[in-house]
Amino acid sequence: MDPTLKHLRDWLLREHSGTVSADRLRVIADELAALTARGLPGAVVELGSYRGAMALWVRSVLDSLGDRDREIHVYDSFQGMPVPGVEDSDHLAAGELRSSPDDVRTTHDAWGRPTPVIHPGWFDETLPAELPDAIAFAYLDGDFYASTLTGLTHCVPRLVPTGVLLVDDYADTVVNPRAWDGLPGVKRACDGYFGVPSPVSVVVGGEGDLAFGRYEKPESLG
Secondary structure (H helix, E strand, O other), rough: HHHHHHHHHHHHHOOOOOOOOOOOHHHHHHHHHHHOOOOOOOOOEEEEOOOOOOHHHHHHHHHHHOOOOOOOOEEEOOOOOOOOOOOOOOOOOOOOOOOHHHHHHHHHHHHOOOOOOOEEHHHHHHHHHHHOOOEEOOOOOOOOOHHHHHHHHHHHHHHEEEEEEEEEEOOOOOOOOOOOOOOOHHHHHHHHHHOOOOOOOOOOOOOOOOOOEEOOOOOOOO
């Protein structure tokens, strides 16, 4: 690994341990390397940016790959979590994980990286009009059923062919018994959107309890 990326990874794991894990960083770096190697067009979007730790990682990985001009867009209410719905657990309460756009800027400034395009507001307010038309990679970290469903509804149609969407907290404990299953509304939203059997595959591997789902847009729907 590039020494600068290794230094950043160690810092993220130390300073942002509540939202970042080594397995998450590895999987996302691998996806970015693959899309860059294929020359896939389109922006990168993150839904649920909190303080900008993952967006900083994405920017730094892309820069290390020479992909410095690819746009990154982040979306967050910056009002904390919404009220959980009937499909959700009580793991997170309304108002938790509150941050601000300045938190995202500060995180990037600390490492001399350009700030992504920041879109404050609830997903149903920002995504319909403010998502890029072409998305190469989407990282959906909505935590709750409604937020995840809204993200899928607006992101999936904008994915370019072979573009990838990663869903954080997607726990299929049949396929991956080690996966953390504290936010069940995420998988329920994916099943509701895609139907069953689902085209979302389970990302298995690593050292921890990673719960990741991966959807790749088909090359052709014809």
